[in-house]
Amino acid sequence: MTQPSQIQQSSITWSPPPWIRPVWLQWLVILGCIIYLILALSTQQVNWERVVAGGERAVRMVSDFLRPDFTARQRDVWNGILESLVMTVVASVLGFLISIPIGFGAARTISPLPIYLLCRGIIALARTFQEVIVAILFVIVVGFGPLAGVLTLSFTTIGFLSKLLAEKIEEIDPAPLEAIRATGASWLQLMDYAVLPQVMPRLIGLTIYRFDINLRESAIVGIVGAGGIGATLETAFDRYEFRTAGAILIIIIALVMVTEWSSTLIRKRLL
C-alpha cells in the first residue's frame, strides 16, 4: 500500500501478516508446492496429437449435443431413466430406515461403548469407498441389475445419514431428556418423546438432500452394471452416438434440477 518513497520518509510501515507462522514455514510450504507442481506436470503423459484431434471432435460433439435425439434409443433411454428414479426412491427409503438405528447407536451420549464402536465402524466403512467401487462389489455379489444399484445407494446413504444424525443427537438439548426420564418413561418412550422430536426435522431435511445425491449417483452406477441410465449413457459415448448421449444428459440435468428445486422448497417449509 505504501509507496517506496514513503517508506524512507516514515519509519513505521505496515505489511500484511504472513499466512503461516513462522515465516520460514510459509516459504517451505511454497517451495514444496512448486517442486510438486514441476514433478506432477513433468510426469503427465499427454498424447498431444490426440488432444489436438479433440478440437475437431469437440465441434462435432457440441453440434450433436445441440440437436439431441430422443427417439433413436427411446426404449433404452426411458427404461434407464425409470430404473434410475425407482432405484433412488427405494434406496433413499431403505437408507433412511436403516440409518435411524445406526445413527442412534453411533451417538456417544445415548449408547454404550461397544455399540458405539460398532456403529462408528459401519459408518466409516460406508463412507470410505466411492459409490462405483461399492457397486462393483455388489454386482459381484447379487449379479447385474438394479438390485445391486439399490444396495449400493442404500449403503452409501447409511454412511451419510447415520453420521450426521449421530452428530445431531450428540448436541441435542438434554433438558427434555431429563424431564421425560423423570416421568418414569421407558427407553423407547424416551427416544420417542425426547430425542426424536428434536432430531426429526433435520433428519428429514438430510434425507431429502440425500435423495438428490442418490439421483445423481444412480445415473453412474450403471457404468459398472448396477442398473439405471449409466449403462445406456456409456454405450452411447462408446458408439459416438452423441445425439443420444446429449438427450440423456439433458434428461438427467432436468431431473436433477427439478428434484433439487423441489427439495429446497420442502426443506424450507420443514425448517
Next chain:
Amino acid sequence: MPVYQVNGEKSWQKYSALDRFRIAMGWLIGFILLVVCWQVISRNTLWFLVWDAPKHVADFVARMFPPRWGYINELWLPLWDTFNIATLGTLLAVLIAIPLSFLAAQNTTPHPIVRQAALFVIVTSRTINSLIWALILVALLGPGSLAGMFAIMLRSVGFVGKLLYEQIEEISREPVEAITATGASPAQVLSYGIVPQVLPAFVGISVFRWDINIRESAVLGLVGAGGIGMKLESSVNSLQWFQVSVIFACIFLMVFASEWVSARIRKAII
C-alpha cells in the same frame, strides 16, 4: 398439543385427529410408491443369482485372499497419477471458481445478468457427475489422465464456486465500509475488506473438495480417464481378484490419508 374429552376425562395426545389422518395418508402414499418401485426393481433382477449370494461372497473372498502384494510395484505410477488428477484438478477448479464466485455473489457481482450467467455455470457443473464429465472428455481428448484432470476440474468448479459465493454473501459489511472510507480503490476493497473474511472458509472448502476428489479420481479410470481406476478395470475384467484386493487396499489407504490430512488442515484454520 390437543386435549380431548375421552369418557368424560381430559386426555392428551401428541397429534390432533386431522394431523393423524394426514400422517396416515402420507405413510399410505409413501408405502404404495415404495411397493410399485420395488416391483420394477424386482422385475429386472435375476433372483436365482441373488439367492446364491452367500456362495458368491464366499467364492469371491476365497479368490481375493491372500492378495498378491507383489502387484503393488505396478501400482505406484497409477497411484501417483490418481493423486495428480485429484490435486491438479482441484487446483485448476479453484483458479476458475474464485473469479466465478465473486461474479455470482449478490454483493460483489458487477451486474445481475452476469450473476445469472455465473450461477448457470455453477449449477451445470454441479449437476453432472465427474464420471460423466470423464465420459465426455475421454471421447474428446482420448483416454489418459488429462481427461481425468479436466473431469475433476469441471465437477469441482461448481462445488467450490457455490460454497464460496455463499460465504461471500454472508460477509460482514463493516470492514468493507471502513476500507472504502479510507478512499481505497475497488481492488483494494476486495483484497483488504472482503478476501480476509472469506479466506479461511475458502481454504477449508478447497481442501474438503480435494479430499472428495481423491476418492473420485480413484474410479475415473473405469471409463478410461487414467489413474488407478484403469488398473482396477483391467483386473476386474480379467478376473484377477488377487490384484483387485491389493488395489482396494491402496485406495483405502490413500482415501484414509487424504481425509486425515484434510481434517488436520481444516482444524488448523478454524
